[in-house]
Amino acid sequence: MSPQPQAAVGAPLSRVDGRLKVTGQALYAAEHVVDGAVHAVIVDSGIGRGRITSIDTVAAEALPGVLKVLHHRNAPKLPYRDNSGSNNPPGRRLRVFQDDRVRFHGQPVAVVVATTLEAAQHGASLVKVGYDAEQPSTDLAEAEPDEPTTYARGDAEAALRSAAVRLDLTYRTARNHHNPMEPHATIARWNGDKLTVWDKTQWVVGTQTELAAVFGLDTAAVRVISPFVGGGFGTALRCWPHVVVAALAARETKRPVKLVLSRKQMYLGTGFRPSYEYHLRLGSDRRGRLTAAVHELDAETSSYETFTESVLAAGQMLYSMPNVTQRYRTVPLDLPTPLYMRGPGFQTASFVIESAMDELAHRLGVDPIELRRRNEPSDDESSGLPFSTRRLRECYAVGAREFGWHRRDPEPRATREGDWLIGRGMAAGVYDTARMPAQARARLDADGTALVDAAATDMGPGTYTSQTQVAADALGLTVRTVTFRLGDSLYPPTPPHGGSMTMASVGSATLDACNKVRRQAIRLAVEDRESPLYGVAAADVVVRGGRLHMKDDPTRGETYRRLLARNDRTHLEADGSFAPPSGPERHSFYGYNATFAEVAVDATLGLVRVRRVLGVYDAGRIISPKLADSQALGGMVGGIGTALLEHTVTDHRDGRIVNANLADYLVPVNADIPDLKAIYLDGEDREADPLGVKGLGELVMIGVAPAIANAVFHATGRRIRELPITAEALL
């Protein structure tokens, strides 16, 4: 960090944009006022696979207000240049209205553009599409997998054969959808060959490059604006086909077009966490020292793109063991393409590994925490690299103390309160500390206020606030005199707002830009004969509350305002950047947690009710404690949903999702989330990034589902290896 005093970083601030949000002044994608905007509504395919044989748009086009119905028979051919840089997985992305193929149930097959939303909606329901339907393949268990990705060290099969204790377990996890509160929405406006879109996106730069690729434009001809995002969880990390539809409709009607997905359409092609079938074999000695693990897992992907996520890493580095074999296969299905969802990959792997560790602990009669301690590695055995920081033992110790773990009777089904069986479980969690190149620009104005810009996103974690805190300290200003702007592709580019890398990457760029501006000001002062700081060594000057002064003599100094006014400067400005060190990493970077859960299970009715969840996090430095708590509690709620409720259900007969709405796709409500608590180990990761942060948003969800599953076992003696855990599994 800088030598500056840290007044803002670490302070439990409320959101700087909170007032805008609660007073409705924060404009989300669909709320921007764009003169002359008309409305578009997508028509979804009614089959799960096949060809479109006819499209009858007569009734829709006859409707007053309907301007145009676009579909594959009248839409222009679009360039669809290759673009590997926008979170597009390998494959051939879905090209809207470019052919007659239906690749999944609910695929966009037409769009109705009308002067009112009502006319567009009604028009969409009047478009009659004829199909030549084929039998879709949507069942992970039935379809043919792709060639596997593999990993091996040692000889796991041989080690398993000679292992004193062996577990052979199969887990299944349900498909989950992100379900942010704000639906996807886009407003597209053309001005000649220049395109502006207001979009719900977690990456304005990614949407910009994708639209440029699809329409064959220079990147600079596309501007993407996204100042507020009403939740994302990963669904807005990619520029999905509906964004192209909006831009295409705007071009064809020569009008700005607004397109908002319905809640149902949020399940039809804006990504999801794929369902897994995960077979794990684990071997250990009699003391519980792991000797081998064989991971064989199959995951859903679409027929046209191969989506993979980091589901292997945890199995390679979380515990010490000489022999590991992994086989990861994607299974192409007639579904839309999955996309990263909170804690991608690690979430699934952690459910499996941590459930299995609990089984092993029970089998051996060893305390689950003690078993994990016995398998704590001294370095990252997948790479041989030292850990930057790995404080999992402390997480266990703090968590056990805070949760009252030692009071737990290890015997399953031993604690009862009336009709309820009480159980306590725990799990370890891990998520990699990602960092990517990012830029920011800082400007200090003559009035002593500052403006910092980056093309970043705030989908809820509080980017506006935490970046302001970093900027304020680096500039020596108060939070109130610093404005951080984001969500515009005209600002300096940043990586995707995902993978918990925003604080490390954008934050470090912000820090760099602001440090540069502060140093410029200091240099200006110490070289200015009229400044009280004239002749002082720059290193001996700090800035506090907008006033530069000698570190050791606060009386000797002057304000930014005076300095700039006297020097006739309207402003000072600097570009900042961050990039992780080039070349191979010298450390293994991960965040860790220990998560504890207490559940009550109705002994006869099978209902699982979470009573409390505690997470203890080794996440590096916490910039904004209040926002960190929001993150952590939200992650726990997500984990409870994954464990007990969330499940996208497909009718394999025709590939239809049968619960594509928030009444039938269940997420936790307030009554389901009573007592949640987060604790952060004090400290920082000096190797990871200049701010010392490790990322938090993903980490806080990981470990919750296995902790709950393990608590259910402790309560009932029943081991459930399929998520979500439902009443019928426990009857």
Added chain:
Amino acid sequence: MHPFSYTRAADTREALDAGRRGGRYLAGGTTLVDLMRETVERPETLVDITGLPLSEITVTERGGLRIGALVTLSEAAAHAKVRTLYPVVSEALELSASAQLRNMATIGGNIMQRTRCTYFRDVTADCNKREPGSGCAALHGVNRTHAILGTSDACVATHPSDAAVAFAALEARVHLLGPDGARQVPFADFLLPPGRTPQREQALRKGELITAVEIPALPRPFRSGYLKVRDRQSYEFALTSAAVALHVSGGVIREAKVAAGGVGTVPWKLPGVERHLLGERPSGALWSAAAAKAADGARPLQHNRFKVELLKRTVERQLRVVGGTT
């Protein structure tokens, strides 16, 4: 949503006139408007009846309770008489939907509520209830939440209301007003099992309007309660539910009223369970033996087999909760 015309009835006569001409009555709108958005419902004319004087809860001459059709779920649940006389009703109401919906939804609308069957609610799926003759996608489809009782090959959708289960248990009567005058229908006859005509859900004549639900007086002391078993703790429909009301006098069960929800194509009265209880002394063994009959006649489907056992356990639990003893 398809275009429709909207009128607001100034009085009952105006409402009935509009209803006779094919207008659909609109009260809280929590089902109808929702389904109109999905284009499952495509009424040409909506008749807003929220201005009609049907919002009173009154004690009848015989000591029962008459709940006006336009009383909201939250009003009924909070009403002192409902709470003291029929806890099974107030509990069922409080466990319904969400606070926002309970503030909008009405008693009349609640018993008219249409099924949550996802195939019914998806206009691209086959559904005999929505489109007679098109088939039932749920029968061999995803049917975890569907009915195990009162089903037919044409339809296996559950009736979603909680309050209706309490009304069925208590043998309420539905007050109707139509072009030919007023009449009353026993609750058991009001909601129709699907048979071969799942599109016909209520014994309503054209243009008829529900004016009230009347719950008969019950001998004192009468204990009652409602148990709802569901995946999450709030804002969710029942996997199973049980409405139980018991009159115990001299240590013997003199009257027993039991119905189940979440399992039937209509709120499912359990006369077999009731008969088993009558004349017996409350005991854990009795609850268990009576509840064993709760799923008699059940026809489970591929994904809802668990409801057979869950239903018995739900009824047993609620008999114990209401009847005491262990």
